[in-house]
Amino acid sequence: MADIAIVEEQVLEQASYYFKYIVAEAPEKARTILLALAEEQTFSLDKRTRRWLKRRCLLTADDQLLSPVLGEWIREDW
DSSP, rough: HHHHHHHHHHHHTHHHHHHHHHHHHHHHHHHHHHHHTTTTTOOOOOOHHHHHHTTTOOOTTTBBBBBBHHHHHHHOOO
16 A cells, blocks of 8 residues: 555656646547546536547546546646
8 A cells, every 4th residue: 555655656757748638638528527527526427528538448437537646637737
């Protein structure tokens, strides 16, 4: 468990360009949802946006961020 913080920090550093690309290139609605998910806000998700996010493996089956590290990156760096 002690390694989790170290690994999370490394992922945040090494995946920064990927995360930035994903968020910057997302359609406006998808970007809005990603920001809402990162901030644990309520949101309305239409079928097209859900499909876009799921195809990129960004959402769980219950419409939550698949990668909590992405949420952390959004909160810290976006």
